[in-house]
Amino acid sequence: MTTAHPVPSVPPSAASSLSARSSQSAVTLPDGAAPAIEVVALRKAYGSTVAVRDVSFAVGQGEIFGILGPNGAGKTTTVECLAGLRQADSGSVRILGLDPQSEPASVRELLGVQLQEAELNERMTVAEALRLYASFYEDPADTAELMDLLDLAPHRDQQFAKLSGGQKQRLSIALALVGNPQVAILDELTTGLDPQARRATWELVERVRDRGVTILLVTHFMDEAERLCDRLVVIDQGVVVAAGSPAELIESVDSTRVLRLRVEPHEEDGVLGVLGGLADVRAVTRAGREIEVTGTRRVLPAVVLALAERDVVPDVRTMTRSLEDVFVHVTGRTYDHTGATGPATTADRSDDDRSETEGAAR
Structure with missing residues (x-):
């Protein structure tokens, strides 16, 4: 049996040094990359509670970029501002140069979103859901091709209520991609899945990126972020506390x-x-x-x-x-x-x- 002992407090100089480096890393794109997402000094409060405090980061086209943090860190609020679902109190967000608040229709054609709490009618089949969502877009993806890509073809006529957790998540990804987006936001994608389904979902995310889609991955799973993300920001209590590639961040600690x-x-x-x-x-x-x-x-x-x-x-x-x-x-x-x-x-x-x-x- 191991015995637990209190961890000494983090030296302020060490933490502040990493935070300072992170502020620059978060907004510095990889060499030659054009920006897909730009967030500058984003702030959002609910009454006296500040959910997001001066968050800044930039995502390059073709990246898998992560927002990592515990529950209540401000991840979902940040995503909702990016998707145009919430108005920020201050700061700015851009999706491929467009403002989700002032140009929502244009952003919808470029952005696919899979939210954690998304649910469908229990009696709707996989094929019906994809056809419905495809009807919302001017130039939708081929739904049969999407089902093949995400291993949903064998379940095309299965009702939502009868899908497994992993199958529901694959359908969520398909619905986020049915509009042929250039950018996809995937929010807590593998919550509630067993280890085998989680790994299968990770492989699907990489497959989607390989098709040229920029992915913003929102997660509280550290192993998931470490496995999938090219770069990421760590958010805690509404603040970016670390940013960089997983390898850079780990190396910066020790x-x-x-x-x-x-x-x-x-x-x-x-x-x-x-x-x-x-x-x-x-x-x-x-x-x-x-x-x-x-x-x-x-x-x-x-x-x-x-x-x-x-x-x-x-x-x-x-x-x-x-x-x-x-x-x-x-x-x-x-x-x-x-x-x-x-x-x-x-x-x-x-x-x-x-x-x-x-x-x-x-």
Whole structure:
């Protein structure tokens, strides 16, 4: 059993430094990319409650861009302003250069939206729903082609009420794409799905992006954002607290690498001595039958090469940081799979506490 301890408060200088870098990263497009979405100093309050506070970011055409954060962070309000469903108190939003409030008809032809709470008539079939939504657009997509793309063709005559959770989500994506949009907003796409359905949905999202559609992915799932997003903003309490690619954000928290090695028992003492003398190794400790090595980002090749020179071939596991570490770093809190926040704790590091990449050096 692991014992939880309070996490020390985040050093203000570290958090503010990351926040300052994030403000620039959020509005800086990838080289050569034209803007698909531009949000500048967006602010929206409900009475005395400020839901979104000076949020800014830019999405390049062809990106999967994420808005990541816990429940109540301001994600949905931001999306509703982008879709023209809510009027911002101040700031501006643009979809391919158009204002959703002053040019709603033009934006509707370019933007597809899948909202978290969307529901259809229970007796409507998949094919009927797609035909209905296609009738709203001047130049709709081929609905048969959409059903093939999203693996809905076998269910074309099935009623909405009888679809599985994964099938309903695939239909939601199809309805967001039926207008042939250049930009699609997907809001909490995999909430309530089992792991297999979630992964299948991720593959569909990548397939849609490969067709040239820019995707704004709104999610509270950190693994989903890390898997799918080219870049993202992390929003907490209505404020952008971090922005960049998943790799950049994780690297900004800590560039340390941790390896777990397993060697033959008679090799352990010699291996400990070899590893302790490597320049890229900062610490070597025993962890049961394994040896834990902490070092620089070059520690993996350094360790494997040094041991290979001594004819030692270890099993190696690379223990990696994740976006959860980023959120804890900038807020001092974490949140669970439901999106509910709570004070962060740090546990004795076990195999369940870190993401692992199995790397066989054998």
